[in-house]
Each structure stands twice: as structure tokens, then as C-alpha cells.
Amino acid sequence: MQHTPVLKVYKFGGASVKDAGSVRNLGRIVREHAQESQLLIVVSAMGKTTNALEELFQLAHAGQDYSTALAALKKFHCDMARELNLDADAPPEAVPHVTFGDVSLARLFEQLGDRLATLVPGEFDRQYDQVVSFGELLATVIVARALAAQWLDCRPLLRTDHTWREGRLDWPTTERNVRAEVLPLFSQGPIVTQGFVGGTASGQTTTLGREGSDYTAAIFAYCLQAESVTIWKDVAGLLNADPKVFADPVRYPRISYQETIEMAYYGASVIHPKTIKPLAVRHIPLLVKSFVDPAAEGTRIGDGRHEPLAPAFIRKDNQCLISFESKDLTFISEENLEVIFGVLAQVRLKINLMQNSAISFSVCTDFSAYRLEKLLDQLRSQFTIHYNTDLELYTIKNYDATSIARLTRGRRLLLEQRTRQTFQFVSQTLPAGQDALL
Template identity: 30%
Template sequence: MIVLKFGGTSVANAQNISKVIDIIINKSQKEKLLIVVSALSGVTDLLHLAGTTAANKNKEYQKLVSKIALKHEELIVNLVDSENQLALKTIVNNEIKQLQTLLDGCFLLNELSTKTLDRILSFGELLSSQIISYALKNNENNCCFIDSRKIIKTNDNFGKAAVIFNKTKELFSSVLQNINEQIIVFPGFIASTVNEETTTLGRGGSDYTASILAYCSNASSLEIWTDVNGMYTANPKIVKQAKSIENLSYQEAMELSHFGAKVLYPPTIQPVLNAMIPILIKNTFEPNAQGTYISNQSISNGNPVKGISHIDAITLLTLEGSGMIGITGSSKRLFEALSQHDINVIFITQASSEHSICIGISNNDAEKAKTIIDATFDIEISQNKIDSCLLEKDLCIIALVGENMKNHQGLSGKMFSTLGKNNVNIRAIAQGASERNISAVINKNDIKKALNALHERFFEDNTKQLNLFVMGVGNVGEKFIDQINQQKKFLKENLKMNVRVIALSNSRKMIFNEEGLDLNNWKLQLNESEEANTEKFISEVQKLNLRNSIFVDITANSDIANIYDQFLKQSIAVVTCNKIACSSQYENYQNLKNLSRKYNAPFLFETNVGAGLPIIDTLKHLIASGDKVNKIQAVLSGSLNFIFNNFDENNSFHDVVKEAGIQGFTEPDPKIDLSGIDVARKILILIRESGYKMENNNIENKSFLPEECMQTANNEDFFASLIKYAPHFENLLKEANSKNCKLKYVATFENGKANVGLEFIPQESPFYNLEGKDNIVQFYTDRYVDQPLLIKGAGAGAAVTASGIFADVVRIGNV
């Protein structure tokens, strides 16, 4: 004998019920079946609403009754042949009349007792089960219906009645001994007292009904048919990568179901556990899918963690005070008071000092619980020995579950470090001695990020999802996006990184997509999106609260550089090629570095100096290994190097600067490059990263531009000034040629002083043969004394800058 239970979504409409009937008939060819069905999807809520509406003296309950009646009448027409429709409609109409009479009474009395509510709610399962019984008879005559109230007996705790198992098992044997049909249909959720008063079995009652019948019949298995492929490693509505679990032990299933895995409710397991009857959770809409098999064995697939679950709407209640230390009975008084008022405690933790007890309860019970506990400890509170209990609402409990967790070290550390890296604050922790469950209380706003981060850590083959929020999609930004799109598959397969671009913004438009933008047509999407707004961009990033979030700044905008702290404080990493932040006031630079450390949010700016060259990263390794930088000499402007390498008798200075801009080597405002401001910023960043404190105004800038060029207000005037002062630039070139030197814009730091300026470089210098847009940096350190550490390569251009930004993103992914 097998017991099959079909939930509300499985019997939501005629189409779904037809699938249920196919499953039942197919299985009935082999074994006798006990079928338990829930109310039609949404009907229990309608019944509850009708009851409360009637009790509130609102005649709208009559419309709700009509809606319920119509819903069931439509099913009859679609599922039952015309020969049996009249008999079934008579049964349904009689049930609806009884429901109407009960609701009329609630309306007249202006009252809805738990006893009456149980009777009202029972109609959902009574109606659905009888309709399905008749529908089965269309296809299989060997079928009958039994009212569960004739068998399952409970106490009179209406709303959540307790089953009297010995009486129930006795009645089961008595009623079924004379029934020969192969298929027997029962309504779930409902039972009755020994006085024949209707009761209900509480949340998940239909599952519980099926489990009770499986126990009474000593069934070979209990099958729970629902709308998902079993129990999942996490809630698939929140964690898209969640997978169905093939095997669970009873204990693992109970832990997961207790912590919110709504496929199965905790009471369901107890009756079948005692009889060692396995549970199989199957999908009505994918009957051939494997599902989840629950038994007394925990079959390991190498991962000690079987699932991650959570409970919403939790309040932490803390009772603390010196008057509890060393005093016996405090815990007893606390839990006894809550028990007497039927308040369920979901979570418990207590410090070894006995100074405080912290419990988790439902938000709905919070105020009631506080009143009860304050009254219980009224004397101690009045004597200031114990504080009035403290409530922290709107929290969630998140839990790792697995039978074999106790045999593996470091799981707690992995769990908490993963949450910490994603700025998920843990309010309380609990772990039983069995180590089957590790629970933590967190803010409700962090639940999606926490579940996804933990699932990624324990179930996704260590594949890390990086969520990028990109501001600036000009030349460099476009190359960066193209590189991500090109390398996405490689990163996932080889580096276990799933890189998604969640947001893009330029000066005009911005777009967000929580599932990741399609990088094949991002330009079209961006052009058709909303107006750009920096404050809204920041707010949306913080509201999404995604794990492993990275803000990528590909602008030269000072306003954008000033918002990095808002991201770092939310543990959102920052990657930038914008030099303004790190070359701003030393206090601001240091603050950003401190925030990065405090909130464990990487702050990377490799492309601030040398575009894609590993200059800053190399410097960091030098300092970290204990070396000390004493002198820096560098050509740090790829744009200026390109300009002076191409400026000759045949190419005017004006034309070469224009070409540098066209090729993307200069900033949008070329004066930033030619004035030496950009080089000064770069050497300042290297000085600071070397461990020295210096401000921008401490760097001597020996500009080669005439003052009038410097004073221009826009690019048009600036280029006009370059034509006007062409002789000035030509004289510089002639002087360099006469000295057999080349013109290079050099940055120098030595003995605590720094300067930038145009220099005549002799042939013996390593700077002399620096070609194209290349950069070169020489570090003289305690270890590199006579021969400096030299880094040389392309230091400008959209593609190499984009690759440097990309490399910083990959560095974060490897953390």
C-alpha cells in the first residue's frame, strides 16, 4: 500500500487535476493507494476571509461564498461525465449550504470562534476530495471516498488539534477492513474529536494527514506530490542555482522543514519516522523527475551540508541582567511563561556567563511575549537586577543543515566568513551538540544575499558570482564590456567566476537588470533606459544588496570619485581607473583605504598608473615583503610619450595632440595630460602606495605649456592656442635634437621630494628608447639599490586600460 498526497497547486484547476488522475491510475495498476488531497489552490484563504468578513458584520462574505461555489462547479463540469454530474453537484451544493449557514451565524453573532473557524476551513478539503473522487470514477470504477473525520481523532485544541494515535489506528483498521476498492480518497487537513466535532491539523495539515494514514496502514512509502522536484539545497525562488536533493535522512528533512523548506512540514515526518516508512517528494508536473527520497539513512555525496534554509519574520527577545548570574531557575521561568501562553520558541542561545538569554520567536508573538516576560520578572526588573526584555524585530534565521556536518571541521568558519565578506551582520548564533544544524540570525534585508553567498560557497563547485555595477561606458568602458563578454565562458570554466554586469550608466542614461544585462546588445538597452541619476544609482545598488558586488568607475569625474566611500561602507568593492580619489587630499585617500579594510571591501586602482601594467600591484608586493622605496623615476604618461615620440619636423605639435585624442590616449580634456596634472597625480599615488604621506601641492610641476594655453576654458580654445604657440614647441624639439636627446615627460621622487616636467633624455638613459605610448617606472629600494626594479610597457589606450580594470575584477574574484 502507498499513500499519495497532492497539494493545492496540484489540484488548482481541471488541467492540473487531470495530471493527478493520470499519476494515480498509473500507480493503481500495481498497488493499493490511499489518496490525500488538499483544498483547491487559494480556497483555504477564501474560506478564512469569508469567516472573518462575516464576523465583522460585512455582507461581502456572501460574494466570497459564491466565488467558492463557482470555482468548484467549474471543476465538476470539466472533470466529471454528465452521468455523474448531478449527484456530485447535489453533494457540493449541500456542503455550500452548510458553509453559508455557518457564515450567517458568524454574521449574526458578530463572532468567529476557533471551533467555528475549523468547521469553515474544513469545506476546502471536503469539496476538493469528493470532486477528485468522482473524477477518478470516470476513469477507474475501483475507487471510493472516505471522510478523514471518521478515522483521525484528536483532542479539542481547535486550530491545531493533537492526534490521538491509538484511537485513530483502531478506527482505521475498523473502517478499512470492509473496503475492497483499489483507490481510496481522503480529504487532508481535517479530523474530529471523539464527540464528532470537526478539527484541523494546523499548518501543513494535509501532509500530516497523509503521514498519519501511512503510519496506520504501515504503507510501503508516503509520496508527497507538489509543484517542485523535491526538497532543494535552498529556496529556488531566491537562489536560482538551487538544486533538488536526492537523499535526506528523516532528521535532515525535519531540520530543513523546520527552517522554512515549505515543501514538507515538520509534523509530517514524526509518524512515518517511528514506522520507518520512507517519504518521496515528487513533482506533479514532472512525474518522471527523481524527486527527494527521505529515509533513516543520510547518503553523502561528499558534501556534508545538505541544504540551506531560513525562517522569515523573526524577533529576537533578549533577557539580561546581573541578577541572572548564578541564579537557578531563570530559564525555567522564562520558557514556562511562554509555554503557558502558547508562544513557540524557534531559536535559543545563552552565554556561559548566564548574564543573558536570547530567544527567537515569531514577529506576531513579539509584543505579547515581552508583556508576559516583563510581568514574570517584574520584581527583578523593579530592583534593577534584570533589564526589561529587549525586542529586535524583522530578522531572519538562516541555517546550514546536514547529518554529516559533525564529522567535518571548519564549516562554521566557512559559513561566518562567507557572511562577513558580504557585510551580513550576524545578530545571534546557535549550534546544537549534534552539529546537524548551524543557525544564525541576520537582518531580513540580507536574506537574499546571504542565501546566495552560502549556496555559492557550499554547493556551486566554488563558482563565485561577481556582480558588476559599471559607471562610464565611453572608449574604455566599451572595451571593458566587450572583454567581459568575450571571456565570460573562459572565466566560468577555468577560474570558477560567473561575471555579470548588473548595471550600466553614462552621463545620460542608466540601466539595471538584477539577472544580468545581455552584453550582446547593451548599447540598445542603455539608450532606451531611464535618465542617469547618481543618487538613484547608488540607492539601487544598495537596495539590490547582491553578494560579491563591485562598483566599477570608468570615468574621470570628480563627483563619481567622491562616492566611493558609500559603496565601501556597504562592503561593495570598488575598481577604478579614475585617479581623482587616490590623488585627492591624503586624509580622503587614507579614509578609503581604511574603509576597504574595515568592511572587507577591496579597493583596487591598478589602472591609475600605467593603464594595464602591473605597477601598483608590484609596488604593493614590495612593501608587503618589507622592502622600502627610496627613489622613483618614471615616464608615466602614455599620451605624452606618444605625443613626443611622434612630434617631429613633419608633424606639428597640434596635429599630434589631436591624433592622441582620436586614438583615446588622452583624457577628454587633453590639457589634463599636457599640463602635467595627470602625471603629478600618478607619481603622487605611487608615493602614497610606497608608504609616504604627501599632498598634490607638494609636487613641483614644471609645465612646458605657455601660460595662455593653460588658461584656456575649452578644448577648442586650447587647440587654437597650440597653433598659436607652435614656434614654442618647435624650439623645444630643436633644442632636444641639438643635444642628441629626446623629449620625455618625467616624474621623479627622491629624498621626500617630487617633481614632474619635460626633460631632455640622453641616449644612455633607459627612457631614451621608450617607444609609442609606453610607460616606464624605475623603483630604487633597499633591495634594488644599484639596478632598479624596472617595469615597462604600453601605458595608454582603451584596450590596455580596460584589460587592467578587468584584471582588478579578476583579483577580487580570486580573493
């Protein structure tokens, strides 16, 4: 009896394609599984490309010279293509000939240059999406050619609304598009496509939120009813703490969808918060494995019970604590809260923590000077507003007395809150060397 290959989705983040050696390692992982699986491979922008594109966008939007930054970005990708021997005959001053139909490295850089040159004041978020999305397009053209795989533009397939920088998916249209366009391609071998990006019905590019490639992998897995999704990271699996921040992290061998959703919501960096729901709906397991040690066990996220979990430590940097007080010393009523919540939603400041007293209401959000100013403009006439920036939000999931003492020692806490399983606090950033956990 002929074996029918199972369909799997792999996601490789920026660290796994940061240089030519990393791309070759990705190729080895894919070759080990391509014979027994139909693979759809979701790839993020290479290394720190998204940061570089954000810098380019900021310069261009401010009317400043961005030519040096653009040249550096172009050189990085061209050098990568040459080191992977994708166009050995290309002269040093030329863009390597890496092409799929009418899509090529050279054409993508022409389009990026056009986007930057035609930015206009206003529409910051819409124009952001049109520029920053080039990171994934450039990466997948290089990776697909290096793997001799098929290149797929996901933007016409993943249909979103016009919520720039955090596109909301039209699930029925997306599922129809993906099944119709992708399933016939598997007979021709592995497919490489972009994370993080989607598109509107009118053909404009959207993005799905920072670090949204995990979510892209889950979308494809849901639509294709894949057997599993594997996210390849530079860590051993899903850990109880970021090893770049906390000492002695512990790997979870198995963990439930529910626990993972909560950890992602609170800011755990391993999984994008929207990733889990579409997988849980179709009971598709999510595997988190190390591209450094592909044979290692990793973590399996799925249905079912598991052993009691070690406390999870999560830190979110660049936080802003905003406090609203009624100007006439009246209570913070439901009517006041309705106004505050409405403006927070309008300017798209996500609440990470909130707390109220009789005459004040405080929220901790990710800091954005642009969005904070819009908030102040709309609410300062009605409320007295105080805010602090450059703060940290710490969360301990499944806390105990020892874990709380460990994390709060030596810190100045500006706000704290606990529920049955979760302890959170906002603190000021300590000078380097004063935090025993770092």
C-alpha cells in the first residue's frame, strides 16, 4: 500500500534565517522530513530586517535621508544570496538573479524604493504595512530558491480587513483561498511562504501584528487541516522564562492550549498570542523545537492534562503606566470608564494591566509616543492624567511565595495585582547589574 504523506506546517523565525549558515541548517531540517511529509514552510524576515525596515520607514516618513540604511539592507540580502551560491555569476555591483515568475530580489528592492519615495504625511499605519512587509517577501524569495522549493505569495490568500498593523482575518474567505490555491501545489514539493503579512480585498498589504508569523502558521494549518505545526526556535522548547532575561529556565515537555494562551497573552515571547485558538479549534498540536538541536524533544502543546507546572516568569519592557483622575474628585464611574476604554481602543493602546480606586483608574500599556499623545489630546480636558514610561511589567503564572520573593526583591513596585494563579507588578527599570535574575 502506498504511503500518503501527512501535511505539516513549519515556521522558521528570523533567528533561524539570520545568515547563510542558518539557511543551510533550515535546508537540512526540511530535507529530513520532506520525504515523509507535505511541508508548507512559513518564514519570517531575516535576522533584524524588520527592525531595519522600521528604521527606514521612520526616516522616510520624517523626510530624512534613508539612502544609507536602504543600501545596507540591500547589501545584506544580496550578500546572503551570493553566499548561498544562488547566482554565482552575478557581478558584485548587481543584485543576484533570484526570481520566481515576475517576483525577484531586484524587483522587490525597486518596489521598496518606490514605496519609501512616495510616502505622504498621515496614514502612518497603512504606509507602515506597505514598507515593513518587504522583510518577509525578501526572505522567502531567498529561502525558497535555496531549498529549490515553490514560492507562494500569501497576501492574496490571507484576506484581512483594513486594520493596519494588526489585520483582522476574514476566516471563510481565507480558508477558501488557501484550500483552492495551496492543496494542488503539494504534488510539486515543499512550499515556502511569508509569515506576518496578509492582504485586503483591494490588494493592499496588511500585517498581522509584530511577531505574527506564528499566527500565519496557525492560519495555514487550520485552513489545510494539517497534522501539526512546528515552530523552530533557538531554545529547547517552551520554557518557563526567557533565557536571555532569567537564569536557569525550565522546559515544559507538555503543556495545554489554555496554559499557553495565558502565557502568550501576558507577553511570553515564544508564541504569538493569536496562534493557539485556530489550532485548538481543530485539535492540531503545536510543537516547539530547537533548530540548533532538531532531534531534541522540545515541547508539545495540545489537548489533555499534564503535570503541575513550574512558575512561569514573563517580562514586558517599554511599558507605560497611565493614571486617570476625575478633575472634580467624583468617583471613577462606569461612565468614566466607558469614555477611557473607548479612546484606548480608538488609539489602539492595548491594556496589559488595569486597576482602579475611588477617584483614579490606572492602565499599563505598551509604550508608543504617537498613540499616547493621541490619547492625551482626547482625554486631558476631562481627566487629570499622569504617566510614567520606561517601565517593566512582570508576570508570574502559577506563582508561589518563593517565586514572588525572588522576582520582587530589590525592585520599586508602582502597581501590583494578583489572582488565584497570576501575580503581576509594574516596576521601574533598574540600572544594569542590580537585578540578580539578569
